[in-house]
Amino acid sequence: MLETEVVVSPSPHLRSGVNAEAIMWMVVLALVPASIAAVYFFGWPTLTLLLASIGAAVLTEAVTVLIMKRPLTINDGSAVVTGLLLALTLPPTVPVWIPVVGSAFAIIFGKQIYGGLGFNPFNPALIGRAFLLASWPKLMVNWVWPEGSLGWVTGKVGALAGATTSATASATAGATAGATIQTVDAIAGATPLGLWRGGITDVPYLQMYLGNIAGSLGETSALAILLGGLFLLVFKVIDWRLPCSYLGTVALLAFLMGEDPLFHLLAGGLLFGAFFMATDYVTTPVTPRGRLLFGIGCGLLTFLIRKYGGFPEGVCYSILIMNITTPLLDRWTVPKRFGEVKANG
Amino acid sequence: MGLLSFKKGIHPPTNKDLTASSPVEEMPLPSQVVLPLGQHIGAPAEPLVAVGDEVATGEKIAEAKGMVSVPLHASISGKVAAIEPRPHVCGSMAPAIVIEGDGADRLAPGLSANRRLEELAAEEIKALMKEAGLVGMGGAAFPTHVKYNPPAGKVDYVLLNGAECEPYLTCDHRLMVEKADDVILGLQAFMKAAGAPRGVIGVEANKPDAIAALRQAAAGLPVTILPLKVKYPQGEEKMLIYAATRRVVPAGGLPAEVGVIVNNVATAAAFGYYLRKGIPLVSRIITVTGKGVRNPKNLLVRIGTLLEEVIAYCGGFTEAPGRIILGGPMTGPAVYRLDLPVMKGTSGVLVQTRAEVEKPRVLPCIRCGKCGAACPYNLLPNYLSDYAEHAKLPEAEKYGIMDCRECGACSYVCPSRRPLLQNIKNAKQKIMAARKKG
Numbered sequence: 001m002l003e004t005e006v007v008v009s010p011s012p013h014l015r016s017g018v019n020a021e022a023i024m025w026m027v028v029l030a031l032v033p034a035s036i037a038a039v040y041f042f043g044w045p046t047l048t049l050l051l052a053s054i055g056a057a058v059l060t061e062a063v064t065v066l067i068m069k070r071p072l073t074i075n076d077g078s079a080v081v082t083g084l085l086l087a088l089t090l091p092p093t094v095p096v097w098i099p100v101v102g103s104a105f106a107i108i109f110g111k112q113i114y115g116g117l118g119f120n121p122f123n124p125a126l127i128g129r130a131f132l133l134a135s136w137p138k139l140m141v142n143w144v145w146p147e148g149s150l151g152w153v154t155g156k157v158g159a160l161a162g163a164t165t166s167a168t169a170s171a172t173a174g175a176t177a178g179a180t181i182q183t184v185d186a187i188a189g190a191t192p193l194g195l196w197r198g199g200i201t202d203v204p205y206l207q208m209y210l211g212n213i214a215g216s217l218g219e220t221s222a223l224a225i226l227l228g229g230l231f232l233l234v235f236k237v238i239d240w241r242l243p244c245s246y247l248g249t250v251a252l253l254a255f256l257m258g259e260d261p262l263f264h265l266l267a268g269g270l271l272f273g274a275f276f277m278a279t280d281y282v283t284t285p286v287t288p289r290g291r292l293l294f295g296i297g298c299g300l301l302t303f304l305i306r307k308y309g310g311f312p313e314g315v316c317y318s319i320l321i322m323n324i325t326t327p328l329l330d331r332w333t334v335p336k337r338f339g340e341v342k343a344n345g
Numbered sequence: 346m347g348l349l350s351f352k353k354g355i356h357p358p359t360n361k362d363l364t365a366s367s368p369v370e371e372m373p374l375p376s377q378v379v380l381p382l383g384q385h386i387g388a389p390a391e392p393l394v395a396v397g398d399e400v401a402t403g404e405k406i407a408e409a410k411g412m413v414s415v416p417l418h419a420s421i422s423g424k425v426a427a428i429e430p431r432p433h434v435c436g437s438m439a440p441a442i443v444i445e446g447d448g449a450d451r452l453a454p455g456l457s458a459n460r461r462l463e464e465l466a467a468e469e470i471k472a473l474m475k476e477a478g479l480v481g482m483g484g485a486a487f488p489t490h491v492k493y494n495p496p497a498g499k500v501d502y503v504l505l506n507g508a509e510c511e512p513y514l515t516c517d518h519r520l521m522v523e524k525a526d527d528v529i530l531g532l533q534a535f536m537k538a539a540g541a542p543r544g545v546i547g548v549e550a551n552k553p554d555a556i557a558a559l560r561q562a563a564a565g566l567p568v569t570i571l572p573l574k575v576k577y578p579q580g581e582e583k584m585l586i587y588a589a590t591r592r593v594v595p596a597g598g599l600p601a602e603v604g605v606i607v608n609n610v611a612t613a614a615a616f617g618y619y620l621r622k623g624i625p626l627v628s629r630i631i632t633v634t635g636k637g638v639r640n641p642k643n644l645l646v647r648i649g650t651l652l653e654e655v656i657a658y659c660g661g662f663t664e665a666p667g668r669i670i671l672g673g674p675m676t677g678p679a680v681y682r683l684d685l686p687v688m689k690g691t692s693g694v695l696v697q698t699r700a701e702v703e704k705p706r707v708l709p710c711i712r713c714g715k716c717g718a719a720c721p722y723n724l725l726p727n728y729l730s731d732y733a734e735h736a737k738l739p740e741a742e743k744y745g746i747m748d749c750r751e752c753g754a755c756s757y758v759c760p761s762r763r764p765l766l767q768n769i770k771n772a773k774q775k776i777m778a779a780r781k782k783g
Contacts, residue, residue, distance in 0.1 A: 006668055006681055008668075011675060013674040281713040335717070336723060337745045339598065
């Protein structure tokens with residue numbers, strides 16, 4: 001007879017080395033390049049925003065589960081991911097309480113109110129961002145260009161100012177000066193997408209690729225986002241179907257509508273959203289075809305909002321709207337089973 | 346690259362190095378064997394002997410009861426000590442014949458050796474399969490002769506399963522290397538019984554010596570040895586058929602529907618041995634392995650040998666064991682006692698150390714979809730498990746829960762460590778029970 005206790009459990013008795021915690025920390029790791037780019041382009045105060053956001057998310061998670069008398073879940077890493085994701089979607093100019101309030105809202109009303117990890121219908125970070133945008137719209141669109149990009153901006157301003165001056169030669173000098181200052185403000189305070197809406201479409205690709213443009217903290221550097229995205233793809237943390245169908249749809253629509261596809265891929269929060277928000281497990285479909293449809297829907301909505309919406313950017317709302325369709329998409333796209341026999345045949 | 350396989354599946358560490366190159370060692374006769382009357386799927390056999398009777402090795406001691414059943418043979422010579430309920434791997438007690446050995450290993454009289462295939466008709470071969478007490482030795486222990494009931498002529502392949510995709514196990518590997526002739530002889534008999542013109546043996550490509558040995562033994566015969574990709578569950582019947590023939594067995598259907606019969610290589614070898622020697626299924630090769638065993642081995646043991654004797658022969662445990670598994674780690678049941686016998690379907694004993702036994706922290710499903718991406722049957726295990734947990738059996742059935750073949754790939758990959766397969770099995774049992782009632 002056995003003299004010691006042994007574990008009796010159902011098969012399988014082997015488990016893969018990848019657990020949920022590992023996945024969360026891999027996502028955090030994948031966000032490191034974008035975070036470094038944020039600090040590089042927008043300065044050290046940026047780091048405070050990132051850390052405040054993460055701290056607030058983790059603290060809120062801890063407090064809410066304690067109140068609900070549930071096991072402490074902060075070491076699963078999901079709150080860290082939410083906090084960091086939210087911070088990276090904010091303009092660099094926001095006061096530090098903005099990410100704190102946003103993260104707290106994201107955790108409480110984006111996640112815990114539904115039952116915590118795994119049960120939230122909407123992407124918590126995007127819920128936080130949507131809440132901030134609705135509550136403090138002015139703070140949330142206060143864009144700046146990185147120091148290093150000012151050459152292009154001032155050149156652009158100079159050219160515009162010259163044009164304005166000649167066009168308004170007959171007007172009074174004071175009015176001209178006022179108009180010029182407004183133009184300068186408009187350019188210096190707009191993202192490439194904002195400029196595109198105003199008819200300025202010649203922001204250099206390289207600057208957009210590297211991240212040397214105005215935009216949300218983590219969204220400007222395509223290079224940094226692609227590094228993190230590639231990491232997640234290679235280690236199979238995310239499914240290629242989501243970013244590829246999302247980006248592909250936007251590029252195709254841009255091409256069909258006579259816009260510049262490359263500009264649309266590089267501008268705004270599209271890349272960041274496609275690799276880090278539309279790939280959130282909980283709020284997106286699990287089926288392969290469902291994921292393709294989800295990405296296509298996101299792409300369609302994003303382009304429609306950019307082209308015809310009230311805001312110049314629509315990634316956040318597109319993904320949130322598509323989140324609602326997730327259960328339905330799963331139901332519509334149940335894969336054909338191996339050896340499936342048709343009910344009537 | 347370019348090896349035949351199926352879609353999806355997983356790549357667990359194979360951990361076969363512990364015993365892959367250890368030749369099969371014959372374990373000395375046990376002093377006692379415990380032979381459960383039900384060691385196969387179907388009705389338990391009915392005893393032909395009484396307590397106190399003298400029995401000889403290979404003597405039939407219990408008769409098959411009904412169609413889906415096989416007879417049972419004494420695996421050592423000696424005296425019937427008891428016919429009573431004994432601990433069974435199913436977790437409860439089950440009737441068994443206990444034989445106290447006399448150490449002589451006297452062979453039963455009248456066993457006819459050297460049967461020649463040319464002189465046997467298909468029906469005779471099928472009858473011999475049953476007489477040999479033959480069941481699927483890969484683990485399922487389904488009576489072999491029952492598979493050969495479909496009318497002959499419709500089957501064009503007999504496919505032997507030499508994939509051995511379960512991690513740790515090497516008993517089939519060593520069998521193919523060392524007893525290739527018996528495997529091929531058994532396969533030829535199976536082909537004749539089924540009227541199948543061709544035989545195929547699927548072997549995972551990580552056993553090149555087995556492939557070479559089989560090819561040599563099958564030279565000149567209408568038998569193909571197919572190297573298969575190393576992937577779990579390559580040896581699952583439907584996946585094996587797909588890999589080898591690209592034929593898809595319909596959901597809920599049998600392999601014979603696509604003209605294939607599948608048997609394990611060990612079953613074929615046992616039948617080949619029976620034809621040559623006349624000795625029915627009274628012994629088998631098992632792999633005793635894992636970090637928890639001092640001297641891992643491939644062992645030829647008599648059916649009915651108790652696990653405690655097997656473990657003791659392998660030098661005992663290295664430390665207090667964490668988990669003891671009968672068979673491979675993906676599908677084998679964990680047991681909590683060592684007075685269980687090796688049965689016809691027992692392919693091995695795996696002992697994990699305490700450090701290896703993860704006490705998983707189960708998190709909610711994060712809908713990562715890895716289970717669906719691993720499921721070879723293209724099911725959505727996360728939804729099936731969810732329906733099972735919430736007793737939504739009609740939904741579970743609608744989404745194909747009965748197509749699940751319980752390979753465990755979903756539970757293996759689940760990052761939230763959810764008991765997906767366990768939930769699915771529970772629901773399947775409830776559905777089966779309801780179907781029987783209705």
